[in-house]
Structure formats: C-alpha cells, structure tokens
Amino acid sequence: MLKDWNRMEQPSDEEMESRLKKAKERLQQQQILIMQKKLPVLVLLEGWGAAGKGSVLGKIIKNIDPRFFKVAVMDEPTKEEKRKPFLYRHFVKIPEAGKFVFMDSGWLSEVTKQKVLGELSDEDYKKRIESIKRFERQLTDNGYLLLKFFLQIDEQEHAKRLEKLLSDDNTKWRVSKYDMWQSRHYNKSMDIYEQYLCDTNQSSSPWYIIDAGSKKWAHLQVLEMLVQGIDTALMNSALAVPLLQNAFPLKQIEKLSEVKLDKTMTDKEYDTALDKYQKRLNELHNEIYRKKIPVIIAYEGWDAAGKGGNIKRITEALDPRGYEVHPIASPEPHEKARHYLWRFWNRLPKTGHVAIFDRTWYGRVMVERLEGFCSENEWQRAYVEINEFEKELADWGAVIVKFWVHIDKDTQLARFKERENTPEKRWKITDEDWRNREKWDLYEEAVNEMLKKTNTAYAPWHILESNDKKYARIKALKTVIEAIEEKLDKH
Amino acid sequence: MLKDWNRMEQPSDEEMESRLKKAKERLQQQQILIMQKKLPVLVLLEGWGAAGKGSVLGKIIKNIDPRFFKVAVMDEPTKEEKRKPFLYRHFVKIPEAGKFVFMDSGWLSEVTKQKVLGELSDEDYKKRIESIKRFERQLTDNGYLLLKFFLQIDEQEHAKRLEKLLSDDNTKWRVSKYDMWQSRHYNKSMDIYEQYLCDTNQSSSPWYIIDAGSKKWAHLQVLEMLVQGIDTALMNSALAVPLLQNAFPLKQIEKLSEVKLDKTMTDKEYDTALDKYQKRLNELHNEIYRKKIPVIIAYEGWDAAGKGGNIKRITEALDPRGYEVHPIASPEPHEKARHYLWRFWNRLPKTGHVAIFDRTWYGRVMVERLEGFCSENEWQRAYVEINEFEKELADWGAVIVKFWVHIDKDTQLARFKERENTPEKRWKITDEDWRNREKWDLYEEAVNEMLKKTNTAYAPWHILESNDKKYARIKALKTVIEAIEEKLDKH
Numbered sequence: 001m002l003k004d005w006n007r008m009e010q011p012s013d014e015e016m017e018s019r020l021k022k023a024k025e026r027l028q029q030q031q032i033l034i035m036q037k038k039l040p041v042l043v044l045l046e047g048w049g050a051a052g053k054g055s056v057l058g059k060i061i062k063n064i065d066p067r068f069f070k071v072a073v074m075d076e077p078t079k080e081e082k083r084k085p086f087l088y089r090h091f092v093k094i095p096e097a098g099k100f101v102f103m104d105s106g107w108l109s110e111v112t113k114q115k116v117l118g119e120l121s122d123e124d125y126k127k128r129i130e131s132i133k134r135f136e137r138q139l140t141d142n143g144y145l146l147l148k149f150f151l152q153i154d155e156q157e158h159a160k161r162l163e164k165l166l167s168d169d170n171t172k173w174r175v176s177k178y179d180m181w182q183s184r185h186y187n188k189s190m191d192i193y194e195q196y197l198c199d200t201n202q203s204s205s206p207w208y209i210i211d212a213g214s215k216k217w218a219h220l221q222v223l224e225m226l227v228q229g230i231d232t233a234l235m236n237s238a239l240a241v242p243l244l245q246n247a248f249p250l251k252q253i254e255k256l257s258e259v260k261l262d263k264t265m266t267d268k269e270y271d272t273a274l275d276k277y278q279k280r281l282n283e284l285h286n287e288i289y290r291k292k293i294p295v296i297i298a299y300e301g302w303d304a305a306g307k308g309g310n311i312k313r314i315t316e317a318l319d320p321r322g323y324e325v326h327p328i329a330s331p332e333p334h335e336k337a338r339h340y341l342w343r344f345w346n347r348l349p350k351t352g353h354v355a356i357f358d359r360t361w362y363g364r365v366m367v368e369r370l371e372g373f374c375s376e377n378e379w380q381r382a383y384v385e386i387n388e389f390e391k392e393l394a395d396w397g398a399v400i401v402k403f404w405v406h407i408d409k410d411t412q413l414a415r416f417k418e419r420e421n422t423p424e425k426r427w428k429i430t431d432e433d434w435r436n437r438e439k440w441d442l443y444e445e446a447v448n449e450m451l452k453k454t455n456t457a458y459a460p461w462h463i464l465e466s467n468d469k470k471y472a473r474i475k476a477l478k479t480v481i482e483a484i485e486e487k488l489d490k491h
Numbered sequence: 492m493l494k495d496w497n498r499m500e501q502p503s504d505e506e507m508e509s510r511l512k513k514a515k516e517r518l519q520q521q522q523i524l525i526m527q528k529k530l531p532v533l534v535l536l537e538g539w540g541a542a543g544k545g546s547v548l549g550k551i552i553k554n555i556d557p558r559f560f561k562v563a564v565m566d567e568p569t570k571e572e573k574r575k576p577f578l579y580r581h582f583v584k585i586p587e588a589g590k591f592v593f594m595d596s597g598w599l600s601e602v603t604k605q606k607v608l609g610e611l612s613d614e615d616y617k618k619r620i621e622s623i624k625r626f627e628r629q630l631t632d633n634g635y636l637l638l639k640f641f642l643q644i645d646e647q648e649h650a651k652r653l654e655k656l657l658s659d660d661n662t663k664w665r666v667s668k669y670d671m672w673q674s675r676h677y678n679k680s681m682d683i684y685e686q687y688l689c690d691t692n693q694s695s696s697p698w699y700i701i702d703a704g705s706k707k708w709a710h711l712q713v714l715e716m717l718v719q720g721i722d723t724a725l726m727n728s729a730l731a732v733p734l735l736q737n738a739f740p741l742k743q744i745e746k747l748s749e750v751k752l753d754k755t756m757t758d759k760e761y762d763t764a765l766d767k768y769q770k771r772l773n774e775l776h777n778e779i780y781r782k783k784i785p786v787i788i789a790y791e792g793w794d795a796a797g798k799g800g801n802i803k804r805i806t807e808a809l810d811p812r813g814y815e816v817h818p819i820a821s822p823e824p825h826e827k828a829r830h831y832l833w834r835f836w837n838r839l840p841k842t843g844h845v846a847i848f849d850r851t852w853y854g855r856v857m858v859e860r861l862e863g864f865c866s867e868n869e870w871q872r873a874y875v876e877i878n879e880f881e882k883e884l885a886d887w888g889a890v891i892v893k894f895w896v897h898i899d900k901d902t903q904l905a906r907f908k909e910r911e912n913t914p915e916k917r918w919k920i921t922d923e924d925w926r927n928r929e930k931w932d933l934y935e936e937a938v939n940e941m942l943k944k945t946n947t948a949y950a951p952w953h954i955l956e957s958n959d960k961k962y963a964r965i966k967a968l969k970t971v972i973e974a975i976e977e978k979l980d981k982h
Binding site: 029032035036054057058061062065066067070071073078079080102104170173286290308311312315316319320321324325327332333334356358424427 | 520523526527545548549552553556557558561562564569570571593595661664777781799802803806807810811812815816818823824825847849915918
C-alpha cells in the first residue's frame with residue numbers, strides 16, 4: 001500500500017483553491033443531509049507523527065457546524081482504559097446517528113506502536129487484526145460511514161518536521177519519544193504500517209493514503225475523499241447487508257420444549273447448598289479480584305421466571321466493592337442513536353470485577369425482533385455480531401456465563417396472579433408483561449433460534465430450570481463457580 | 492463529635508438479633524416505597540481504615556434488590572479526575588431518583604487525608620468545607636436523602652485490626668501506607684476527623700457516629716439509622732425549601748429593554764477584526780493548554796439570535812483537539828432522574844481544555860420555569876444553586892464567560908421567515924420556535940431576573956448585540972480573549 005503507492009501529482013495552487021472551494025461547499029450541504037438521514041460518520045486520521053493530522057483536522061471541521069461533530073484525541077490509554085478490552089475506548093467514542101466523529105489517531109496507531117515496540121506477539125497481533133476487522137465491518141454493516149486516512153510523509157520530510165518542532169520552545173513538547181524512535185527506525189516503522197494497512201484494507205472501509213508532503217494538498221485530498229465518501233453513503237443508505245456465516249464453534253443445546261422442568265429441591269437441601277456455594281463463590285471473587293479476571297454474567301428469561309431473586313443469590317456472595325448489576329431497559333435516546341451494542345460496551349466491568357446484566361444485548365434478537373424495533377436483516381445479522389462481541393470479551397480474558405431462566409406457561413400465569421394479589425409485589429407486574437405473555441410461542445421460537453445460534457464454546461448458554469426457584473438459584477451458583485474455576489485452572 | 496461522643500451501650504446478642512430482623516424487614520419494604528416515590532438515597536460510609544465499612548456495606552445491601560442500588564468505591568482520584576474540580580467525581584456518582592448509592596468512603600476521606608498530610612493549606616481546607624456544605628445542602632434541598640456515617644474505632648482497636656490484616660497473606664494487601672501512617676499518628680488523625688465532622692455537621696445532613704468496635708453492633712446501628720432516615724424522608728417529601736439569600740458579589744447589569752441594538756460593523760471592519768482576534772485567541776488557546784487552565788463558555792439567547800454562527804467563530808480559532816461543543820437539548824431520562832446540574836458536571840472540560848455550551852444550566856430559570864417543568868420553589872432556588880455551581884468552577888481556576896445573544900422581536904421574525912423560505916435553513920426552524928416567540932414577554936422577564944441574580948463577579952454575563960451578527964461575533968471573540976488574558980495575568 002505505502003510501498004507500491006502511486007502518488008498523485010500535486011495540482012497547481014490555483015486548481016487546488018478552486019477544488020477546495022467546491023468541496024467545502026459540498027461538505028456544508030452534506031452536514032444537513034447527514035443530520036436528516038441520520039447517517040453517523042466516523043473519520044479516522046492516522047499517519048506518521050508530524051504528518052499534519054491535527055492541521056488537516058482543524059481545516060476540515062471549519063466547514064461543519066460545531067454542534068454536529070466531536071473530535072476524539074486518542075492519547076495513550078489511561079490506567080482505567082487498560083483494564084478494559086482493547087477495543088473499548090474506541091468503541092465508546094463512535095458517533096451518534098447524524099453526527100461526525102473525527103479521531104486523531106486511533107486503533108492503527110495503538111496497534112502498530114505496540115507491534116513495533118515488541119509489546120505484541122505475532123499471535124496477539126493477529127488477534128488484534130481480527131478484532132479490528134470485525135469492529136470496522138460491524139460499524140459499516142450497521143450503517144456507519146467509516147473513512148480511514150493515512151497521512152504519509154517520507155523519511156526526509158519526517159525528520160525535517162521533527163527537527164523544526166524541536167527547534168522552537170513553543171512546539172518542542174509536541175515531539176514524543178516515540179516520534180524520535182520512529183525517526184531513527186523509519187524503515188522498520190514503515191514495514192509495520194504497510195503490513196497493518198494491507199491487513200485491514202476492507203472493501204467496506206478501505207484505506208486512503210494521503211500524500212502529506214504539502215499541507216494544502218493533504219487537506220484537499222482528505223476533503224475530497226470525505227465528500228465523495230459521504231455522497232456515496234447518502235445514496236446507499238438502508239441497503240440490506242449480506243448475512244455472514246457464523247465462524248465460531250457452536251455447541252449443541254436443547255430446545256426449550258425439551259427442557260425438563262420438574263427438578264426441585266427441599267428447603268433443607270437448598271439452605272445447605274446455598275451456604276456452601278455462596279462461601280465458595282465469595283472465595284473465588286477474592287481470587288479473580290487479585291488475578292484481575294473480569295466476569296460477565298448475563299441473565300435472560302421469561303417474565304416472572306425469578307431472575308431478580310436468582311441474581312440476588314449471586315450478589316449476596318460477592319464483595320459489594322467488586323461487582324455491579326446493570327438492569328437493562330429500553331435504550332435512551334443517546335443509546336438508540338448508536339450501534340446497539342454501544343450501551344453494553346459502555347457497561348463492561350474492569351478487570352477483576354463482576355458485571356451482572358439483568359437482560360442483555362440479546363434483546364436485539366428477542367424483543368427488538370418481535371416488536372419490529374429493528375429490521376429483519378438487522379436481527380438476523382445480530383447472531384454473528386453478538387458472537388463476535390462475546391469473542392472480544394473472551395479473548396480479553398473474561399469469564400462469560402449466560403443464563404436463560406426457564407419456566408413453563410402455567411407457572412408464569414400463577415406467578416403473575418400472585419403478583420397481582422400481593423400488594424408488595426404489584427409493582428413487578430405491568431400490562432406489558434401480559435402482552436408479552438400472549439406472544440409466548442413467538443418468543444419461544446426466537447429464544448430457540450438464539451440459543452442455537454449463540455451457544456459458543458467460549459460463551460455458552462445455561463438453562464436454569466426455575467419452576468422451582470431454589471433449584472435454579474443453586475444451579476446458577478454452581479455454574480458461575482465452575483466457569484470461574486475453569487478459568488483459574490487455565491490461568 | 493468524636494471526643495465528647497456518648498457511646499451507646501451495646502445491647503445483648505439476643506436483642507441485636509431481634510432488632511436487626513425488624514430493621515431488615517422494614518428496609519425491604521422501604522425499597523419499594525423509595526422506588527415509587529422516586530426518592531434518591533445517598534449513603535456515605537466513612538471512618539477509619541479497617542473500621543469495617545466494607546463489611547457493614549456488604550450486610551446492608553443484602554436486604555436490597557441489586558437492581559435498586561449501586562456501590563461506589565472512592566479510591567484515590569485518577570489522573571483524569573484530578574483534572575476536574577474536586578467535587579466532580581463525587582457529584583457524578585449521585586443516585587437516580589428511586590435508587591440507592593452507597594459510597595465506600597467519599598469526600599470526608601479525601602479532604603481529611605489531604606489535610607492531615609499537609610497537602611491542603613488552611614485556606615484551601617476552608618474552601619473545601621464550604622464546597623462540601625453547599626454540595627450537601629444542594630442535594631438535600633433537591634430532595635436527596637443524604638445519610639452520613641462515621642465508623643469509629645479507638646486507637647487500640649485500630650492497631651489490632653491492622654495487625655490482623657497484615658498477619659494474613661490473603662489480606663495484607665488491603666492495608667495501605669496511609670493506614671499505617673494513621674496508626675502511628677492516631678491522635679493527629681482523630682483531631683482532623685473531629686474538626687471535619689464538626690465543620691460539616693448540618694441539620695439537613697448530620698453525622699452519625701457509629702461505634703464500630705463490634706461488627707454486628709455497627710451493622711445494627713447503621714441499619715437502624717438508615718431505616719429511620721428513610722422513613723422520615725418518605726414522610727417529608729415534596730416540601731418547599733426555604734430560599735437562601737445570595738451570598739456572592741453581584742455586579743449591576745442592564746435590563747434587556749435598555750440594551751441598544753443599533754451597533755453594526757462593515758464587512759471590511761469585520762474581516763480585519765475577525766482575522767486579528769481569531770489569531771489572538773488561537774495563541775491564548777495554546778497558552779491555557781500549557782498552563783492547564785479550563786475555560787467554560789456558556790451561550791444563551793433568543794431563538795435565531797445567531798448562537799450557532801457565533802460559536803463557530805470561536806471554535807474556528809481553537810485547536811480542535813482542545814475544545815468540545817455541547818449542544819444542550821431537553822434532558823434524557825437518566826439525566827432527568829438526577830439533580831438538574833448533574834448533566835453539566837458530567838460535561839465539564841479537563842484542565843487546559845475549552846467547553847462551549849450551546850444552551851446551559853440556565854434552562855432551569857427560563858424554559859423549565861416558564862413551561863412548568865419544575866416547581867416555583869425549585870426555579871427560585873436555582874439562582875443561588877447556579878451561583879454556587881459557578882463558584883465551584885471559578886475556585887477550580889476556570890475562566891467562565893456567559894453570553895446572552897440578544898436581538899429584538901422584529902429581527903427574530905425576519906430571521907424566522909428567512910429560515911422558512913430558504914430550503915437549506917428550514918431544519919433550523921420548528922413549531923416550538925414559534926410557540927416560544929409567543930411567550931417573548933414572559934421570557935424577557937425571566938431573562939432579566941436571571942441576568943440580575945446571576946451576574947456574579949467571578950462569572951459575569953455579557954450581552955451580545957446580535958441584530959448585526961458580525962458585531963456580536965467580534966464582541967464575543969474580544970470578550971473571551973479579555974477574560975482569558977485577565978486570568979493569565981493573575982496566574
């Protein structure tokens with residue numbers, strides 16, 4: 001890409017001026033169209049230090065209403081960010097529908113720097129590339145326009161610019177140690193960039209190599225590509241995306257109708273087991289805290305299946321300073337305006353902590369599917385997207401436990417009635433619960449499909465037979481304990 | 492408080508068991524009432540290291556549905572948090588309406604530690620105390636139940652507990668250097684705690700000193716106070732709060748009707764001035780970045796007064812990596828569920844950065860007042876609350892510039908019509924704009940009152956005469972430049 005790159009000839013100043021004017025005018029019109037069509041635009045400015053990313057960025061955004069864009073400067077990850085998956089700090093900065101985000105350096109800079117300094121093994125580098133490709137594809141599949149620019153300058157120019165910055169007291173602080181390192185190892189850095197650009201050059205989000213030898217010329221190239229990219233995206237919006245085959249190992253799982261719900265437990269068995277397993281889980285919580293292993297527990301299940309009580313038996317065993325429960329309701333406007341997984345990326349635990357989700361990202365293939373909150377293409381695509389999301393978490397080192405809390409229809413009816421007849425429980429039952437109940441069969445079909453398509457080896461489902469809540473609680477505790485123990489053994 | 496503290500006699504085990512049972516049952520009922528009455532409850536657990544805060548916390552929350560509370564563990568401020576005002580990391584963690592937040596150590600620990608280690612001058616300590624008292628009063632005035640517990644153990648017990656923790660490899664990591672320091676300087680630490688407790692013992696949020704010599708007894712005391720506090724709060728909800736006198740120096744400001752709107756500027760004067768002042772602002776932006784001075788620019792004004800274009804002339808002069816524009820619309824559900832200033836605390840810039848607010852916290856005394864989104868008592872209280880908020884920002888070292896972008900009624904009409912007749916501008920005009928226009932006189936009254944009551948010396952208003960937008964833009968640039976220069980002179 002960089003090596004066999006055909007540098008375009010720089011036009012005359014006059015021609016550049018006239019082309020700049022035209023592109024700027026178009027960008028000003030486009031910002032309104034973007035807003036109206038709710039197109040999210042993510043512009044990634046990568047390249048050598050001192051290649052002029054900040055300067056190009058500064059010029060581009062002058063044409064956009066400041067209310068329509070954000071600039072994200074991706075410095076070194078903070079201590080907190082290092083305790084999240086690699087993609088976290090990038091994912092949480094994606095734009096809202098109808099707005100721009102400009103990123104001054106992003107995941108290219110982070111990965112190539114780690115690679116060039118020997119902080120990433122070949123294997124980990126490959127994993128990063130896979131993560132990035134999936135991340136970028138998920139964005140474009142979900143209607144994001146992703147434009148990736150690499151600002152290229154040659155060895156001489158790179159050295160010259162650093163020297164100039166260093167010679168002025170007002171600018172020398174802008175030259176980092178890494179810039180200097182790159183200057184001494186220009187060819188090695190170039191090889192790594194080249195490799196990265198080839199590895200991540202996807203048809204839905206190709207790289208644009210920008211000749212950054214002249215500032216005005218760099219500005220014009222980026223601006224024209226941006227304008228052209230937006231025009232194309234505005235025409236293409238709302239096309240269905242081809243469905244991908246699942247690429248992850250799936251385990252067999254029974255259908256809900258095959259699950260035997262007659263399992264029970266006496267009060268005495270329950271008390272003994274509860275005490276035993278809560279103690280064990282408490283010990284393990286200390287251990288994962290010290291070993292900095294993150295744990296994610298996802299609860300889905302029928303209304304009134306006993307999710308709340310089940311979660312409580314887990315949290316009772318945990319140190320309150322090391323876990324968080326996230327009740328998931330319908331998304332708020334700023335959440336709805338982004339990729340549907342965004343709000344879950346935002347709620348990931350730190351390493352060593354436990355996050356419990358009371359309802360989850362699987363809403364996409366259940367309530368959103370059945371209520372028509374997303375298109376068929378969207379929910380059909382979601383199985384693979386969710387497997388990819390959970391793969392990210394698993395690769396990060398997380399223990400992932402997913403529960404379907406299961407009851408039969410009669411048990412649900414009995415519990416609904418009990419809730420209605422018990423004053424302290426009445427807040428738990430709403431009209432929506434009754435409406436959902438009418439769609440039981442449709443839900444059952446959706447759940448079966450979900451279980452089948454997302455029961456990956458690294459993030460398996462566990463069905464909790466909850467006609468007897470006591471039985472389900474003990475099974476949940478045992479399942480979480482086993483999953484953590486398995487991880488600790490491997491650790 | 493600690494010194495003349497009358498330690499209650501510890502009841503018998505039997506009595507404690509029966510009282511614990513009763514209190515737990517009540518807390519379980521209360522959580523539903525809290526949810527229904529939308530009462531936010533903030534419980535602060537402070538006290539000596541190893542006094543058992545974590546253990547009490549763990550026991551209390553076992554009685555609450557995990558979906559109804561969050562636990563906030565306030566470790567040392569992170570690097571990022573240190574670049575925000577002192578109260579920031581505490582304020583952003585306040586609970587939503589209807590939920591609990593339990594804080595494991597909070598602002599007491601932070602301030603007393605800095606004080607005892609000599610990191611806070613007497614003067615700064617006094618400022619902190621003032622900030623804290625205002626913060627706590629604002630919470631309780633705005634319907635928060637704030638319960639503050641201090642877990643007390645004597646010198647011997649403190650030393651004994653640390654020793655026990657240190658003797659076990661599994662627990663010794665929990666003893667910090669500061670714990671050891673406190674152990675060697677128990678009396679000095681005690682004096683500082685004593686002073687702090689006296690300084691912040693307000694009638695609306697008094698301190699409860701808890702005898703933490705025995706864990707069960709500590710648990711019972713906290714639980715009973717909590718239950719009692721909640722019962723009281725549930726009865727008291729929705730009372731009007733006495734209005735406070737403004738305590739900050741106010742400057743005179745003219746009424747809107749006295750503002751002369753005939754100021755204009757030729758295109759040529761404008762171009763020259765724009766160039767000159769943008770260059771200057773750009774230089775200053777570099778300087779505040781290096782000196783880590785935060786800048787907050789607040790825009791309010793009539794619809795179609797030209798806020799957007801005015802903001803653009805400011806941002807054009809700034810390095811895009813050092814500023815953010817926050818368009819403020821009506822609050823989202825998670826914002827509405829908290830103190831109305833919460834969403835602005837959440838959007839404060841880091842030191843050295845610029846935050847521009849396109850509409851602001853003054854919505855409380857304009858749109859929320861006039862549309863009845865808050866009670867009369869609430870908006871009347873808001874003038875002082877806002878002055879306090881801005882005082883916090885000013886004490887932190889921020890440059891604060893507040894603009895009222897002003898036009899007359901005829902100019903607004905002309906601009907509304909132009910927007911309707913120009914296809915690219917039509918998105919800017921909505922039915923709401925027309926409805927607001929009908930309430931011009933009511934708004935004018937509200938704005939006059941706002942200007943008068945919040946024109947503090949440390950955060951003054953500036954009226955931008957914007958019948959001629961060019962004039963207003965240059966005045967805005969000049970005003971921001973002057974405010975920054977003034978701060979730099981003092982710096």
